[in-house]
Amino acid sequence: MTRRQITGFSNPTIKAVRALREKKHRKREGRFLAEGLRLLTDARECGRLPELLLMAEAREAHPLLDALEVAVAAAGGDVIEMPEELLAKVTGKDNPQAVAGVFAEWDTRLEALDRNRAPLWLVAQAMRDPGNLGTMLRTADAVGAGGVILLDDCADPFSVEAVRASMGAVFTVPLAQARWDDFLGWLRAGEGQLVAASLREAVPYRGAPYAAPCFVMVGNESRGLPEEYEMACDLRVTMPMKGRADSLNAAVAAAVLAYEVLAALGD
Amino acid sequence: MTRRQITGFSNPTIKAVRALREKKHRKREGRFLAEGLRLLTDARECGRLPELLLMAEAREAHPLLDALEVAVAAAGGDVIEMPEELLAKVTGKDNPQAVAGVFAEWDTRLEALDRNRAPLWLVAQAMRDPGNLGTMLRTADAVGAGGVILLDDCADPFSVEAVRASMGAVFTVPLAQARWDDFLGWLRAGEGQLVAASLREAVPYRGAPYAAPCFVMVGNESRGLPEEYEMACDLRVTMPMKGRADSLNAAVAAAVLAYEVLAALGD
Numbered sequence: 216m217t218r219r220q221i222t223g224f225s226n227p228t229i230k231a232v233r234a235l236r237e238k239k240h241r242k243r244e245g246r247f248l249a250e251g252l253r254l255l256t257d258a259r260e261c262g263r264l265p266e267l268l269l270m271a272e273a274r275e276a277h278p279l280l281d282a283l284e285v286a287v288a289a290a291g292g293d294v295i296e297m298p299e300e301l302l303a304k305v306t307g308k309d310n311p312q313a314v315a316g317v318f319a320e321w322d323t324r325l326e327a328l329d330r331n332r333a334p335l336w337l338v339a340q341a342m343r344d345p346g347n348l349g350t351m352l353r354t355a356d357a358v359g360a361g362g363v364i365l366l367d368d369c370a371d372p373f374s375v376e377a378v379r380a381s382m383g384a385v386f387t388v389p390l391a392q393a394r395w396d397d398f399l400g401w402l403r404a405g406e407g408q409l410v411a412a413s414l415r416e417a418v419p420y421r422g423a424p425y426a427a428p429c430f431v432m433v434g435n436e437s438r439g440l441p442e443e444y445e446m447a448c449d450l451r452v453t454m455p456m457k458g459r460a461d462s463l464n465a466a467v468a469a470a471v472l473a474y475e476v477l478a479a480l481g482d
Numbered sequence: 483m484t485r486r487q488i489t490g491f492s493n494p495t496i497k498a499v500r501a502l503r504e505k506k507h508r509k510r511e512g513r514f515l516a517e518g519l520r521l522l523t524d525a526r527e528c529g530r531l532p533e534l535l536l537m538a539e540a541r542e543a544h545p546l547l548d549a550l551e552v553a554v555a556a557a558g559g560d561v562i563e564m565p566e567e568l569l570a571k572v573t574g575k576d577n578p579q580a581v582a583g584v585f586a587e588w589d590t591r592l593e594a595l596d597r598n599r600a601p602l603w604l605v606a607q608a609m610r611d612p613g614n615l616g617t618m619l620r621t622a623d624a625v626g627a628g629g630v631i632l633l634d635d636c637a638d639p640f641s642v643e644a645v646r647a648s649m650g651a652v653f654t655v656p657l658a659q660a661r662w663d664d665f666l667g668w669l670r671a672g673e674g675q676l677v678a679a680s681l682r683e684a685v686p687y688r689g690a691p692y693a694a695p696c697f698v699m700v701g702n703e704s705r706g707l708p709e710e711y712e713m714a715c716d717l718r719v720t721m722p723m724k725g726r727a728d729s730l731n732a733a734v735a736a737a738v739l740a741y742e743v744l745a746a747l748g749d
Contacts, residue, residue: 257726346613350731359724380731387726421745455744457626459524459654463737464617464647470734471741477722478688 220272221297224304228295232269232317233305238371241320247373249385250306250315255283257383258318264290265316271299274313283314307375320373323392325364325401332389333361334427334480337469338409340366340395340444341435348372349380350466351433355388358473361428362389366398399447402430410476411440412468413451414461420452420472425479433469487539488564491571495562499536499584500572505638508587514640516652517573517582522550524650525585531557532583538566541580550581574642587640590659592631592668599656600628601694601747604736605676607662607711608702612637616647617733618700622655625740628695629656633665666714669697677743678707679735680718681728687719687739692746700736 221229234240235248246266249255255265256279268287274280284294297305299313306315330336337355342348348370355363363372369392370377378385393401402409410425411432432448434440439462445451454463454471463471488496501507502515513533516522522532523546535554541547551561564572566580573582597603604622609615615637622630630639636659637644645652660668669676677692678699699715701707706729712718721730721738730738 260726350734353727353731354734356725356727357721357723357730359722382727382729384725384727454624454741455626456624457744458623458651459527460620460623460649460651462649463624464620464733466731467617467621467734467737470730471738474721474738477724 218294218296221295221301224301229301229305232267235317236307236375238374241371241373245320246317247320247378248306248315248317248375249378250308251312252277252279252283252314254378254383255314255316258316258386259283259286261386263318263386264292265318266292267317268292268294269302269305269315270294270296271302271313272296273299280314323390325391325393325398328362328389328391330361330405330407330428333359334429335359335473335476336361336364336428336430337473338364338366338430338432339369339465339469340432340440342369342433342465343436345370345374345376346380347436347464347466349377349385351469352381352384352388354466354470354473356384358477360388360473362391364398364430365390365392366395395444408450409448410450410452410472411445411448412454412472413445413448414453415442415445415451417451417453420454420475423450423452425450425476427480429476429480431469431472431476433465436465486560486562488562488568491568496568496572499534502584503574503642505641508638508640512587513584514587514645515573515582515584515642516645517575518579519544519546519550519581521645521650522581522583525583525653526550526553528653530585530653531559532585533559534584535559535561536569536572536582537561537563538569538580539563540566547581590657592658592660592665595629595656595658597628597672597674597695600626601696602626602740602743603628603631603695603697604740605631605633605697605699606636606732606736607633607699607707609636609700609732610703612641612643613647614703614731614733615639616644616652618736619648619651619655621733621737621740623651625744627655627740629658631658631660631665631697633660633662662711675716676714677717677719677739678712678715679721679739680712680715681720682709682712682718684718684720687721687742690717690719692717692743694747696743696747698736698739698743700732703732
């Protein structure tokens, strides 16, 4: 197994990897960056291997790291060692993990989803915060959701922040990106109940008539869902709001609803 | 009503306010920074007024802003106008809100809490992410929690990030900070059921025998709760984890449990 060594910040590979922290470069290259042995091991176990594996020279030996290196090399990927400071600059973290990887993005079209693979799905519309988006992917993993569908202008699920907040779920949870009209067309071409938290003609979220496959949708952090989207839902539910505010964090609202649907539709 | 004008970044007031973005300065001064008309209006309606109100010169007139300015002046506070760019530097945001305020911190000792004011309380142990902490405050407001108790080394609830994520709940939700031993002593000196999500001798979280006042506790983002803390709980509950991961985001876990307790103890 050959490992390349890189020592300087001006190396073209380093520059290209570092650029992946910006969305425009990710889109152009169709590549993204993920870091940490746990995340990369989750990816490997789901059959996702980095094309490029970056390791700090001064790392502790670990059998999972060995397994990762072997798998990447066997798949024809590159393995590069570099000083820890350089890895920190690439990933933009003060305390970098000892390992990072560059992955090819995959197909995130709606058509790649099988709606019958699970009774519960999560849908986010114009969710702008990558931390919220990653958290929602993590929740989707926990509730065994079929996948997460991102509508309209969401944060990039392949951003470093979203990947990190997902705790690996970006690799394990099927993901689709679509515009609202396309999503609605896809949804109505088959079975599926669209549900959202709403104040308009809504029923209490506990004991509501959820039905599989159930698509739980939450909206933008500031504006919520457009009225048109809410009115297109098959079921609108309300959650108790006993304080001064009239809303929850979007990722929190998705999780509370998702666990309710999970309980209703049977574990 | 007198307004001071500040035009330069070297002004000592500006330097002092800007320093409040750092925890050590907040602790030394006993002051913190909050921004945005909505947040400051929430604060005002809860009886919390900034000692110092900072306004962008080029702001749009708004009756709530007028109300804020009148209230601050009437309470003997200062009102300062400055160019938008300067306000942006003070708050550290590219798109600053047109208004920010400097508030005095308040008493966050356990002894200031009345455990009988609500059936549900949230407890966070060593929660390190200010966004999670703010989100938990926001959830506490939504479920009508008696307050939020922060144990051990949590993120600072008065950081700009936590205040922002709380969407004003930092002003509306009672808050206490304590070490574990002191908290446990306080808890056991009266009624109170301590509940945590756990894998040790736990029962399903749905239908568990919750009792008021119920204290729902979540742990650190990476490590969870120390075993000792879990074993000191009156009730340990499990939530379905159907994916690869064995945990949820801490603020999400707190919210799912809190809504379950709210349903169990009656709205």
